[in-house]
Amino acid sequence: xxxxxxxxxxxxxxxxxxxxxxxxxxxxxxxxxxxxxxxxxxxxxxxxxxxxxxxxxxxxxxxxxxxxxxxxxxxxxxxxxxxxxxxxxxxxxxxxxxxxxxxxxxxxxxxxxxxxxxxxxxxxxxxxxxxxxxxxxxxxxxxxxxxxxxxxxxxxxxxxxxxxxxxxxxxxxxxxxxxxxxxxxxxxxxxxxxxxxxxxxxxxxxxxxxxxxxxxxxxxxxxxxxxxxxxxxxxxxxxxxxxxxxxxxxxxxxxxxxxxxxxxxxxxxxxxxxxxxxxxxxxxxxxxxxxxxxxxxxxxxxxxxxxxxxxxxxxxxxxxxxxxxxxxxxxxxxxxxxxxxxxxxxxxxxxxxxxxxxxxxxxxxxxxxxxxxxxxxx
Numbered sequence: 001x002x003x004x005x006x007x008x009x010x011x012x013x014x015x016x017x018x019x020x021x022x023x024x025x026x027x028x029x030x031x032x033x034x035x036x037x038x039x040x041x042x043x044x045x046x047x048x049x050x051x052x053x054x055x056x057x058x059x060x061x062x063x064x065x066x067x068x069x070x071x072x073x074x075x076x077x078x079x080x081x082x083x084x085x086x087x088x089x090x091x092x093x094x095x096x097x098x099x100x101x102x103x104x105x106x107x108x109x110x111x112x113x114x115x116x117x118x119x120x121x122x123x124x125x126x127x128x129x130x131x132x133x134x135x136x137x138x139x140x141x142x143x144x145x146x147x148x149x150x151x152x153x154x155x156x157x158x159x160x161x162x163x164x165x166x167x168x169x170x171x172x173x174x175x176x177x178x179x180x181x182x183x184x185x186x187x188x189x190x191x192x193x194x195x196x197x198x199x200x201x202x203x204x205x206x207x208x209x210x211x212x213x214x215x216x217x218x219x220x221x222x223x224x225x226x227x228x229x230x231x232x233x234x235x236x237x238x239x240x241x242x243x244x245x246x247x248x249x250x251x252x253x254x255x256x257x258x259x260x261x262x263x264x265x266x267x268x269x270x271x272x273x274x275x276x277x278x279x280x281x282x283x284x285x286x287x288x289x290x291x292x293x294x295x296x297x298x299x300x301x302x303x304x305x306x307x308x309x310x311x312x313x314x315x316x317x318x319x320x321x322x323x324x325x326x327x328x329x330x331x332x333x334x335x336x337x338x339x340x341x342x343x344x345x346x347x348x349x350x351x352x353x354x355x356x357x358x359x360x361x362x363x364x365x366x367x368x369x370x371x372x373x374x375x376x377x378x
Contacts, residue, residue, distance in 0.1 A: 003142075010142055013041055014149045030161050031062035034129065034154040039064040041150065042143055044131040046070075046110050049154065051119070051127035060105040061127075069110040069132075106132050113137040115144065117151035121159055129154060190227040194220055229299075232262060248284045249277050252291065256309065263299050265324075267307045276311040276318040280377035283354040287320065287374065290347050290358075294322040294370045302326025302368060313376075317356075320372040328362045 031049050039047035046065035053059045063070050116130035129151040197220045204213035256267045271277060291309060298304050304326030312319045351358045355375050362368035
């Protein structure tokens, strides 16, 4: 009965530790947490975690215990975050029931007792987790099982952190592609048009056609002013993304206030239910970008005086609408012309990327409503 109680307590501890470390999304924090838990759980003075590098060497990445217990390699990682060299003499040939790894990063005086467990991913050993002590002791089968369980949890958490980092990098790349596409559809086309008009104006001035040249210069001035406004709005949008730590609603309020100041278009924010503003972080980012794109369309095309951004709940979904009192447009005509100036495809890609749907209601003379249906991040 005592053995069953100890085993249940150990399993509960492993479960609690696993829940904690798999929630960490930074590799270094995950490693530090793992070694601390290993030392505390098995009651040893020292714990260390090494990962395999590209050369097949075990490289110390995190340590628990007094600094004097470790060689230079682990001490640097643990206290200064410096890079390390390959640990000489380390081995990763784990046989079932046999521990043959010696943690060479731990000094011999702290190795009177030693236990190691492999970290595996898809059947391949990627590292090792070991504990050690200055006092001789033997480890029970339950403690061996505990360390192996913790090593398994650590491998899962490390992989989870790595995948999260990859996804974050992919999101950054995707956002860069979208910004590049938007610049191509907006600013790049305006600059190309200006370049063409400048050539024509130069030719007219050379032919003493000053009146025609002046008309071209006025047209170029208008296009340059629109391009400048486009750049200002893009900068405002990017700054808004950086300040997202304020939270969705405060960030949106700040952006709408700046939008009003720059464009003269009054925008009212209406929130019918606070629950309708609760989204996962990635959804918040995309939602703000969609609202920015919709308001940019209002500024460029709608000739509106007022606009409204509303949040409401529809079952398990939030309904977000961006509406204006402008001139509206004919969606079929836009589709026939193949126009990309409205950024509709970009908005649709963003909302579908976070599991939502987009609908547009408009007709000439009656304004436009962009409606989003998004899953709530409860």
